[in-house]
Amino acid sequence: MKRNTEVIHAQQTLDPVTGSHVSPLYQTSTYILPNYDEAVRLNQNIDQGFVYSRFGNPTVDEFEKKIAHLEKAEAALGTGSGLGAISTAVMSLVKAGDHIIFGDVIYGCSFALFTKILPNFGVDYTIVDTTDVNAVREAIKTNTTVIYVETPANPVLKITDIEAIAGIKQDHPNIHLVVDSTFASPYLQNPLVHGADLVVHSATKYLNGHGTVTAGVIAGSKKLIDRCRMPFMQCFGAVLDPFAAWTIMQGMKTLGVRMERHCENAIKVAEYLEKHPMVEKVYYPGLGNHPSHETAKKQMKGFGGMMSFNIKGGLESAKTVLNNVQIFSLATSLGNVDSLIQHSPSMSHFDMTEEEREAVEIYDGQVRLSVGIEDVEDLIADLDQALGKL
Ligand SMILES: Cc1ncc(COP(=O)(O)O)c(C=O)c1O
Incomplete structure (x- = not known):
């Protein structure tokens, strides 16, 4: 099957039972077990089957199999949010005394997980520019067990060469590479194919596409996913609700056409912004002057719908634009059919200090766009009138 048929x-x-054309929704927390002996075998994982929805649910199972297929993975695990996927995946790979390397541009709450939570459990970290493979190599310690990369990275669309980073693992077999591929979706990028061990997504975003649920997913080898499920999901309980899984599957039917339209619209918006006299810099991997344009071309099938740009005049100018857009909604999520705008320094990345943000070009005068699938002329006209207020 080709990509659009596949999704x-x-x-x-x-x-x-009914021949229902759309897969049924199994909105149940538990399952009637046939008899005592079988109940014990199912509960103790000796036999495969459904026992309790924190351990598995038929609707969630269908979603997981779909994601595994699209990510070219052996298995996948649905979670209650993207952060549920990230925390479950990473916690399943570390123990006290270990060390993590993570990219200097990542979603703010992932940054907080690594810098504020994991150190309390004895997991140390080093922050590295993961576009520099040598810098990643140099940061490796004897106790490094995870390299965590977000690509494209939120909010300044840094692109890390997944294959190059995965290459490091040849000399360090204890290290697992985890890639957050939320901005790309499985339609545009498959990190496992490039050598990652686990890929995580906030399914809240492009997979769902309509902003109706929070959800996440982890995909990888059966061995690693089984470990994420038991005991980590079993005990942390960041489970995906069946209705959310069912809702995402409806959204995923249009993933291909949506992603193609996001990409088509985004490049036009980026080119418009680049020429605007009040715009200092545009961060979009589809632009030829993006420092990792070639890497993006190599590992992605399109450049996606996300971008950030710096506005002359700093925070006050950013506020003016945020307060004057009419089609873009001021909202902190992304990946919806409709266009969203947000202020990364004070919203998605408020967990970082000003120095930490500025070191990676997240400036106060920067806004992030999630370019939707509306008519692009309307999106450009909206930005034009908002920028015109400056
Ligand atoms: C790149 C990325 N990963 C993960 C997350 C977290 O996802 P969720 O909000 O579903 O927990 C976000 C949220 O914005 C994100 O941008």
Whole structure:
């Protein structure tokens, strides 16, 4: 199957009872077990089957199989949010005394997980520019067990060469590479193919596409995913609700057409912004002057719908634009069919200090766009009138 057929048909479960065309929603927390002996075998994982929805649910299972298929993974695990996926994946790979390397541009709450939570459990970290493979190599310690990369990275769209970083693992077999591929979606990028061990997504974003649920997913080898499920998901409990899984699967039917339109619109918006006299810099990997344009071209099938730009006049100018857009909504998520705008320094990345932000070009006068699938002329006209207020 080709990509657009795949996103619609892959791993679709047919309902043998009613023939329902759309997969049924199993909105249940528990399952009636046939008898004592079988109940014990199912509960103790000796036999495969559904026991309790924190351990597995048929609707969530269908979603997981679909993601595994699209990510070219052996298995996947749905989670209650993107952070549920990131924390479960990373916690399953570290123990007290270990060391993590992570990229200097990542989503603010992921940054907080590594800098504020994991150190309390004895997990040390080093922050590195992961576009510099030598810098990553040099940061490796004898106790490094995880390299964590977000690509494209939120909010300044840094692109890390996944294959190059995965290459480091040849000399360090204890290290696992975890990639947050939320900005790309499985339609535009498959990190496992480039050598990552686990890929994580906030399914709240492009996978769902309509801003109706919070959800996440981890995909990788059966061995690593089994470990994420038991005991980590079993005990941390960041489970994906069946209704959310079902809702995402409806959204995923249009993932291909949505992603293609996001990409088409975003490049036009980026080119418009680049020429605007009040715009200092545009961060979009589809632009030829983006420092990792070639890497993006190599590992992605399109450049996505996310971008940031710096506005002359700093925070006051950013506020003017944020307060005057009419089609873009001022909202802190991304990946929806409709366009969103936000202020990264004070919203998605408020967990970083001003120095930490400025070191990676997250400036006060910067806004981030999630370019939707509306008519691009309307999006450009909206930005034009908002920038015109400056
Ligand atoms: C790149 C990236 N990863 C993960 C997350 C967290 O996802 P969630 O809000 O679903 O927990 C976000 C949220 O914005 C994000 O931008």
